[in-house]
Amino acid sequence: MSLGIVLLYATLNLNSHLPPLQPWQGQSEQLMQQEGLLTTDFELSGGLESPNYKQTNAFIKRLVASNPTQFKSIKIGTSDQGRDINMLLAVEDSQFTPAMMKNNNKPTVLIQAGIHAGEIDGKDAMFMLLRDIATGKRRDILSKVNILFIPILNVDGHERSSEFNRINQRGPINMGFRTNSKNLNLNRDYTKLDTPGVRSVLKVINDYAPSLYVDVHVTDGADYQYDVTYGFNPSFASESPTIAKVLEDQFTPIINKKLTEQGHIPGPLVFVMDKRNLKKGLAGWVASPRFSNGWGDLKGLPTILVENHSLKPYKQRVLGTYVFIDGVIEALAQQYKALDKAIETEKHNHPTELVVARGYSQEADYISFKGVKYKSFESALSGHQEVKYLGEPVQYDNLPVYWQKDVKLTVKVPDAFYIPPEYSALVEKLVLQGIEVEKLADDLSFSGLTQLKVEQHSFAKTPFEGRFRVEASFTSTVLEDELILTGWTKVSTKQDYSELVTHLLHPAAPDSFFAWGDFHSIFQRTEYVENYALEPYARKMLKESPKLALAFDKKIREDKKFAKSDKQRLEWLYEKTPYYDRAYLKYPILMSYTEQ
Secondary structure, three states: OOHHHHHHHHHHHHOOOOOOOOOOOOHHHHHOOOOOOOOOHHHHOOOOOOOOHHHHHHHHHHHHHHOOOOEEEEEEEEOOOOOEEEEEEEOHHHOOOHHHHHOOOOOEEEEEOOOOOOOOHHHHHHHHHHHHHHOOOOOOHHHOOEEEEEOOOOHHHHOOOEOOOOOOOOOOOOEOOOOOOOOOOHHHOOOOOOOHHHHHHHHHHHHHOOOEEEEEEEOOOOOEOOOEEEEOOOHHHOOOHHHHHHHHHHHHHHHHHHHHHOOOOEEEOOEEOOOOOHHHOEEEOOOOOOOHHHHHHHHOOOEEEEEEOOOOOHHHHHHHHHHHHHHHHHHHHHHHHHHHHHHHHHHOOOOOEEEEEEEOOOOOEEEEEEEEEEEEEEOOOOOOEEEEEEEEEEEEEEEEEEEOOEEEEEEEOOOEEEEOHHHHHHHHHHHHOOOOOEEOOOOOEEOOOEEEEEEEEEEOOOOEOOEOOEEEEEEEEEOOOOEEOOOOEEEEOOOOOHHHHHHHHOOOOOOOOOOOOOOHHHHOOOOOOOHHHHHHHHHHHHHHOHHHHHHHHHHHHHOHHHHHOHHHHHHHHHHOOOOOOOOOOEOOOEEEOOOO
């Protein structure tokens, strides 16, 4: 029995619990090569397997050796377990430096695979495409664009390989794990920057300034006919709407035409509101900046998130990814001047107010959707009605989609943020984000700065991405004293990445450094008071300040809980003494506004 037949039996057995497949044949199957030095491991397995880390690096070396004037491999970072994170550069005439790429009159596209290591379609698709460039089959590509390609971003998760890592995904037979060796999800890390993988990507973006960023995933969720879904924050909810409009109007038609011609079904990047009842509608997601595409939206970097359909066979998904990327390259080659113009426009957009949190609209839009027939049944296991997909196509002509159009929170954008020197680690993260910072001179004085104080707060009950997140509401105070901010750092919002600055530094933003837990120490008090010392001091203080005494009496009269609590009463008095910790619950980053 041949290896291919053995692998086929293995994958059929592994996927026996999944819904029935619709038969598929596409023109893109002709892209596969059966023999030759640069035949990929994916092709040698008949489209069932993906190479491990060692095999992946061996193929990269063969590719570079085949044409060292077109290909170069560089190390962009090191994982927590010590593995190299590599990137392949594909460009004409050895123009491998960032300066050369920026000046060769061609746009640069950054393509990233394996941020979730089990979702590795992009690696094998790009190896085929790069092989076709190397063998001369696709000489046209590098005459149009420069390519940066990260085959495996989450290299440690990639090597935590198993047949049992994703229960609802058809292949490859062995696939990596979603998170890295510290169990952190790289595609939740674009603001807090806890992982070496995402830090490496941001450095690449700073150095090479790509015109387009493509992040390849495999989705979860319902069964439907689409094999390649993709998207970006839509123009009506985008912080870079000019860019979104170019992607919507000038990129999408080219990409969809290419996919359709090759036998694939492109679809919108939407999810289901209720996985047990598709007819309740779709969720139109608007990504926040913890995600690659949400971060790209704030950064003004055109970013496309690809979500191949997990229930489609691996071979079909990889071939669809090849065709998708081919379409992206064609669209970029044709429309990069319009895209670059949109990028430049967004750099000069400095909003005075910013939406930092959204909710799903109560009012639906309606779209045509290529679904898969299903039936509902009462499950004895869950004790609930569950869904069984039947493998038959069904067309929904008016399926509701609920976009995140509702504005939950808007903040006023300050002119600048001022960061004290003890938070220099956050300044380093801002620099890695590509944000301009200014170290203040020692003799500069500032007046009228605003400080926020936590009014109410709640910590998450369980950790998320290795951190205990916090939600809070704030009151603001304009500081009357003139301040000399020696060693502080100023971060202006009048710069290219204004929206990103605010999302990171305004504590009310859900993906700010504050929300991720970088300021937990402001919630703790380390100096306390003894009642025997406070009671006589407070009595003297009330005697000397009739206004304070009236306020204390009023509080007792109007707040019964306060009146009955000796702890609350003495705490209220202690807070009014000069001994009280004035930094307690104060957000240490100050802000300036043109108009207070």
